[in-house]
Amino acid sequence: xxxxxxxxxxxxxxxxxxxxxxxxxxxxxxxxxxxxxxxxxxxxxxxxxxxxxxxxxxxxxxxxxxxxxxxxxxxxxxxxxxxxxxxxxxxxxxxxxxxxxxxxxxxxxxxxxxxxxxxxxxxxxxxxxxxxxxxxxxxxxxxxxxxxxxxx
Amino acid sequence: xxxxxxxxxxxxxxxxxxxxxxxxxxxxxxxxxxxxxxxxxxxxxxxxxxxxxxxxxxxxxxxxxxxxxxxxxxxxxxxxxxxxxxxxxxxxxxxxxxxxxxxxxxxxxxxxxxxxxxxxxxxxxxxxxxxxxxxxxxxxxxxxxxxxxxxxxxxxxxxxxxxxxxxxxxxxxxxxxxxxxxxxxxxxxxxxxxxxxxxxxxxxxxxxxxxxxxxxxxxxxxxxxxxxxxxxxxxxxxxxxxxxxxxxxxxxxxxxxxxxxxxxxxxxxxxxxxxxxxxxxxxxxxxxxxxxxxxxxx
Numbered sequence: 001x002x003x004x005x006x007x008x009x010x011x012x013x014x015x016x017x018x019x020x021x022x023x024x025x026x027x028x029x030x031x032x033x034x035x036x037x038x039x040x041x042x043x044x045x046x047x048x049x050x051x052x053x054x055x056x057x058x059x060x061x062x063x064x065x066x067x068x069x070x071x072x073x074x075x076x077x078x079x080x081x082x083x084x085x086x087x088x089x090x091x092x093x094x095x096x097x098x099x100x101x102x103x104x105x106x107x108x109x110x111x112x113x114x115x116x117x118x119x120x121x122x123x124x125x126x127x128x129x130x131x132x133x134x135x136x137x138x139x140x141x142x143x144x145x146x147x148x149x150x151x152x
Numbered sequence: 153x154x155x156x157x158x159x160x161x162x163x164x165x166x167x168x169x170x171x172x173x174x175x176x177x178x179x180x181x182x183x184x185x186x187x188x189x190x191x192x193x194x195x196x197x198x199x200x201x202x203x204x205x206x207x208x209x210x211x212x213x214x215x216x217x218x219x220x221x222x223x224x225x226x227x228x229x230x231x232x233x234x235x236x237x238x239x240x241x242x243x244x245x246x247x248x249x250x251x252x253x254x255x256x257x258x259x260x261x262x263x264x265x266x267x268x269x270x271x272x273x274x275x276x277x278x279x280x281x282x283x284x285x286x287x288x289x290x291x292x293x294x295x296x297x298x299x300x301x302x303x304x305x306x307x308x309x310x311x312x313x314x315x316x317x318x319x320x321x322x323x324x325x326x327x328x329x330x331x332x333x334x335x336x337x338x339x340x341x342x343x344x345x346x347x348x349x350x351x352x353x354x355x356x357x358x359x360x361x362x363x364x365x366x367x368x369x370x371x372x373x374x375x376x377x378x379x380x381x382x383x384x385x386x387x388x389x390x391x392x393x394x395x396x397x398x399x400x401x402x403x404x405x406x407x408x409x410x411x412x413x414x415x416x417x418x419x420x421x422x423x424x425x426x427x428x429x430x431x432x433x434x435x436x437x438x439x440x441x442x443x444x445x446x447x448x449x450x
Contacts, residue, residue: 039232039261039272043279044324046258047312047339048386056386057261069317086323088331091236091280091294115296116287122296 004100022096023110028084030071037064042089045069090117154252155224156196157306159427160334160364166420166448167364167427169226169337170194170439172218174208183217189435191223193443196253198337198429201228204385205265212242216249226308227251229285230259235275236284240293243285247303255337256281256309256328260386279327282309286332308335313350313367314343315387322353325363335364337429340381342390344418355424364426367419371432371439372408375399409438413445420446 005020012018012033016026019035025042026033034042038057045065048056053066071077072085090113096104104110115122159167170193173186190197199215202208215225227246229239243254258278262270276284284294291302309328313321325336341347347367354360372378375398382390394411401407419425428448432439443449 039258039274039277041258041274041277043277043327044320045315045317046278046387047310047315048258048260048264049312049315049317050386051316051389053316057263063316066317069320086327088279088283088327091276094275114294116292116294117283119287119290119292120296121292121298124298 004103005098008100008102020098020101021092022099022101022104023093024101024105025089027081028072028087028089030068030074030077030085032064032068032071034064034068034089040092041065042092153304154196154306156226156253157334159195160306163364163426167196167335167366168194168443168448169196169198169366169427169429171203171429171431172197172199172214172225173432173435174200174203174206175214175217176208180217180221183214184221187218187221187223189437190432190439193440193448194223194430195427196224196226198226198228198255199251201230201257201259202233202265203260205232205260205262205267205270207265207267212246212251215246215251219250224253225251226253226255228255228257229281230257231274231276231278231281232259232262232272235273236294239276239281240284240288243288243305244299244303247288247305252304253306254285254308255335256285256307256333264384264386278309279324279331282307282328282331282333306334307332308337308364309333310337310339311350312339312341312387314339314341314346314389318346318349321350322357322359325350325354325359326357329359329363333363335366335426338365338367340368340370340388340431342388342394342415344415347419348422351422351424360424360426365424366427366429367416367425368429368431369412369416369419369442371412371430371434371442373405373434373436374408375404377433378408405434409434409441412438413442416442416446 009020016033017036018033021035045063049063053062055061055063072082170190175182197218199211201211211228215227218225256278262268262272285307289302289305291299311325375395378390378395381388398404398407416428430439
């Protein structure tokens with residue numbers, strides 16, 4: 001499986017200048033990689049696009065999102081993909097950088113988002129703070145803890 | 153509830169917000185001296201977040217100072233300098249001091265500033281930040297960790313009605329409105345036809361109902377200032393005829409004011425516009441004059 005990211009990059013890097021974010025959204029962005037935007041924006045163009053449609057940061061380059069928006073309306077782009085252009089794409093999971101988005105797509109890993117993104121919460125019992133609070137409480141330690149774990 | 157949120161809700165009159173000048177020292181006295189000329193004329197004031205990628209006293213510190221001095225701050229949060237953890241912490245920290253209004257921006261690139269070698273962050277983008285801020289107000293961090301006493305937040309954002317791809321800007325405003333932006337401060341636009349088309353598009357999509365549209369006007373003194381903005385501020389294009397008009401006027405400062413007044417009057421005449429956001433580079437009482445001339449009385 002370690003070969004897969006290399007193969008993916010060899011193909012997508014050449015065609016789409018793929019940056020291997022590991023959570024490919026090309027189909028929803030007019031087959032234009034949003035990670036090639038200098039600000040790596042996932043949800044449309046910033047307000048700095050120049051009068052000629054070029055990038056605020058790299059004036060010689062057309063804004064990635066100007067291109068993406070145009071391509072998304074192309075007749076060869078499937079309608080479902082065109083509609084997805086306007087959907088909110090979640091924040092990048094930085095842990096996936098360099099991994100193969102192909103395997104992340106099949107496993108569903110690329111669609112995992114932080115719980116709060118879709119309104120869910122987790123049990124606060126699991127926080128480091130509450131765990132440490134417990135450990136810090138001398139009464140909560142079992143008998144013999146310090147004997148078994150002497151300070152250096 | 154913040155005064156801004158009440159006005160957006162009631163729409164009883166036009167709303168006036170303004171940009172607060174950057175502060176680099178001098179304690180609260182410096183903040184007070186910049187605030188006094190603004191305070192009587194505006195409903196809420198933007199505590200900017202390292203504007204044009206130049207470091208200044210932080211957005212959170214200025215927002216707290218403004219609140220302390222009796223003004224209603226709008227905490228700008230840009231995506232350029234901090235990751236999602238720090239952005240959430242800033243919003244939560246400011247909220248401890250009663251800062252409710254948040255304005256989510258992408259932010260000018262680091263190359264627009266005086267430290268172009270800095271690392272750019274952009275961990276979130278502005279539509280994502282709007283959703284994350286809404287989550288805080290609903291009682292959870294992005295991670296899903298619950299917040300026992302969620303902050304009261306009134307969330308807004310910006311949009312540029314004048315930057316390509318022009319036809320897409322309304323959709324982008326809709327995306328931000330749908331995610332919870334209740335006001336949109338619109339980038340300075342020297343093309344009345346573009347602003348009109350954008351606002352008309354927003355009205356057609358019903359965006360102006362939940363979300364107050366606040367076009368920005370900019371008070372400048374000279375053709376040089378307009379040219380500087382045109383050349384150096386990302387996303388702002390000042391047409392030649394406006395620059396020529398100011399440059400060839402007998403009194404360029406007065407002509408600049410009149411240009412701004414005309415743009416502001418046109419903006420306020422559009423159905424769907426809820427008020428104005430004012431950026432004042434003159435600091436000579438023109439903001440008070442403009443508010444008076446336009447009949448805006450907060």
